[in-house]
Amino acid sequence: MKLQTTTDAVLVLEDGTFFKGKSLGKIGTTGGELCFNTGMTGYQEIFTDPSYYGQIVITTVSHVGNYGVQPEEVESDAIQIKGLVCKEFSHFFSRNTAEGSLQEYFEKAGIVGICEIDTRSLVRYIRDKGAMNAIISSETTDVETLKDKLNQVPSMKGLELSSKVTTGQMYELQPTEKKFKVAVLDLGIKKNILNNLVQRGCECRVYPYGTSFEEMEAWGPDGYFISNGPGDPAVTTEAVKSVEAILNVERPMFGICMGHQILAQANGIPTYKMHNGHRGLNHPVKNLITGKSEITSQNHGFAVDAEALKNNPNIEVTHINLNDNTIEGIRVKNKPAFSVQYHPESSPGPHDSEYLFDLFVEMLEKSKNK
Structure with missing residues (x-):
């Protein structure tokens, strides 16, 4: 493997703060919302997760790239992040x-990044100041020029991005033993979510964002899955309409991450942009139904409004985050619909929450046997 050379690079935040380092990936310029992930492994899964579309990711682990890449560890067909910030970037791999x-x-993939900066200092800074836009460049290190370019990067609040990452056309996944038909609304779905459904006997027909409820219902599904995805759930209005219609026909429904936020919106509960969001493989969540706690994988910058939820008699809180008491799971009373804010598919991350797929399958079986 040839020795890689690097060039000077700079990271500029929207408040004017800047960090100087060295380039990684493609030489160029990129902008997006700056966020951090506290996971120690699973960088390829993180980089290919569609929920990160439009974001520059800071990895808090010291070394990135040391185990290379392989096709089995992708969550979509492309790298979704806008850029990478890390401490030490390894051009060599040992796996x-x-x-x-x-x-x-x-x-x-044309991804621009920066390394050899003090990521601990940077994470502490945005942890206190809150998520903000940033720009990375290895083409120019002129901060004033980059500030002007950064002004053109849109705010994540009010930004609809599911239409940017959804499948271009409907497709199907077949299990070895077909038990149920599940219509999947793709808002930016991760492959391992689909794997978990297929492994449990679900024939999945995956529909693009914007597909009408009537089109999905015409297939005759036993239930619906509403996926994760990027952007602001408050403006993902087409998905909200579909979920409202699913609730009316009382088909079993399971939502993850963006799907969780959409289920809340469909019940009149607003969402809000968080100060920093939750991103990592180590977030503690308590299941209020069982009393057990789980270590979870998370990636979200918006959350369900807890105060509004208290005033809705039709929704029950099932899970809370033990770090900040934000809402991590809900279910609709008297209807077969539930959702969680975190990622139970454990890719990357722990396996504590895979039982949620089993609960969905139990719900499908109960509904089908009526």
């Missing part, structure tokens, strides 16, 4: 099964 380096992977 025998890897098919290439992260540097080559980023170059092919």
Whole structure:
């Protein structure tokens, strides 16, 4: 493997703060909302998660790239992040099964990043100040020029992005033993969510964002799944209409992350943009139904309004975040619909919450046997 050379790079935040470092990936300029992930492993899954579309990710782990990349560890067909910020970036990898380096992977995808900066200082800064837009450049290190370009980067609040990452056309996934038909509304779905459904006997027909309820219902599904995805759930209005219609026909429904927020919106409960959001593999969540706690994988910058939820007699809180008491799970009373804010598919992350897929399957079976 040839020795890689780097060039000077700079990261500029929207409040004018800047950090100087070295380039990684493609030489260029990129902008987006700056956020951080506290996971120690699973960088390829993070980079290919559609929920990160429009964002520059800071990894808090010290080294990134040391185990290379391989096709089995993607969550979509492309890298979704707008840029990467890390402490140490490894151009070399030590895993025998890897098919290439992260540097080559980023170059092919046109991803711009910066390394060799004090990520602890940066994370502490935005943890206190809140999520904000930023720009990375290895083309120019002139801060004033980059400030002007940064002004053109849209705010994540009010931004609809599911239509940017959804499938271009409907497709199907078949299990070995077909038990149920599940219509999946793709707002930016991760592949391992679909894997978990298929492994449990669900024939999945995945529909693009914007597909009408009538079109999905014409297939005759036993239930519905509403996926994760990027952007502001408050403006993802087409999905809200579909979920309202699903609730009316009382088909079993399970939502994850954006799907959780959409279920809340469909019940008149607003969402809000969080100060920083939750992103990592180590977030503690308590199941209020069982009394047990779970270590969870999370990636979201918006949350369900807890005060509004208290005033809605039709919704029950099922899970809360033990760090800040934000809403992590809800279910609709007297209807077969539930959702969680976190990612039970455990890719990357722990396996504590995979039982949620089993609960959905139990719901499908009960509904089908009526």
